[in-house]
Structure formats: structure tokens, C-alpha cells
Amino acid sequence: MTAPADTADRGVLTISDSTVERIAAHAVTEVDGVGGAASRVLGVAVGGEDLDNSAKVTAKVAGGTATLDVRISVSYPMSVARATGNARRHLMRRIEEFTGLTVSQVDITVTALHTATAETRRVQ
Template identity: 70%
Template structure:
């Protein structure tokens, strides 16, 4: 017994939510060397710290088969902010596209802080 599948355009449509894209992008940006997270914000005020052990904040908007990303992150000092954000942008365009099948048309990045490359604790002598 052979079953024939309907044509792809007749099978339905997959919809990916903004939240799903945000989570994928937030994880993907952690794969870029020198990128750290940002403090949480409540009513525009930073709450908590920023650094390599925090997660970047991502806001995504999906429209049809296209997504745009707004990313807030920190960069490890003394890395070049321009080079690090360019690499983060390239990586997000590729990884989010691969993971979702969406075309990422724009990635806006705001660097909220520079942090030391190590997350170690300081000692007072």
C-alpha cells in the first residue's frame, strides 16, 4: 500500500513565534567569543550586573518568513567592540536562519557594558 503525500504547499504552514526566535538568538550569541550578557531592566533601570556569566537580551519580531533582532549585550575588555559586534551579527544571521528557516533581515546591537574577560572574584590584599 503506497501513500502519496500532498504537495508541500498543501500540507500546512509552520509558524515560529517571536519568543522562540528570541530564545534561539540569545543562546546563539553566547557562542561568540567575547560576548557577555546584560543586566535585566525594570522600567528602564538596570537591575543586577552585566558580564560574561549573564545572558544577552534579545527582542525578535517575526513577520512572515522574515525576522529582525534587537540585541543588548556586553563585550569583554580589551576586545574590539566593532569586531566583536560584527562577528555577533554574522553569527546570529547564520545561526538563527539555520535553526528557524527564517530570513534575518536586520540585527541591531547595543553594547551596554565592557567587562573583564574573567568572571573571577577580586581579592583585597
């Protein structure tokens, strides 16, 4: 039986920005009352904000730390402050659980509020 390799000889695990983005986009769907945001092109929303869509997340990983920029929608009449606080805490915990990275900052932009009933449009 061979001895385990010295820690200096084992290599390094690198977690990419895009991996953290995918984990965070999924993790935020676990928060009640929080949903996705429309994609944007040149600052203009393309498509609609929808609670069933995924959030838009940008992550930056440096060493053992990550920062997140998250775009979400919130169910009305839920408190935006409560929803974003819950999302921020949940993201920090889940990213650390899955990656071992410490999340130093989570910036959240709420792009829309959704009512419980869907808006019906009619053409007359």
C-alpha cells in the same frame, strides 16, 4: 501506499518571536568575548551585566524574515566594533540555520565592558 499530500494541504510552519529570541540568546553565547546584559525595569539595570549571563534579545518575525534587537556586554580590551560585527554575522547565520528565516536587521546595544580580572570590593 498513499501518495504524499499536495503542498497546499500540508499546512504552515509558524515560528514565533519568542522561539527566535531563545535561539538568538543562545547563539550569541557562541561568540568569543560577548556576554549577557542586565535585565532592565523602567530603563534601570536590575542585577549586573555578566559575561556568563545570556544576552537580552527581542525578535520580530514577519513572513520569512526576522529582525533582532540584542543587548550584550563585551570583554575589554576586545574591539567593540569587531565583537558586535562578529555577533551580528553569527546571529544571522545561526537563525537562518535553525529556522530558515532570513534575518534582515540586527540592532546591538553594548551595555557594559568587562575586564579579564574581576573587580574586588572591600568593606573597611
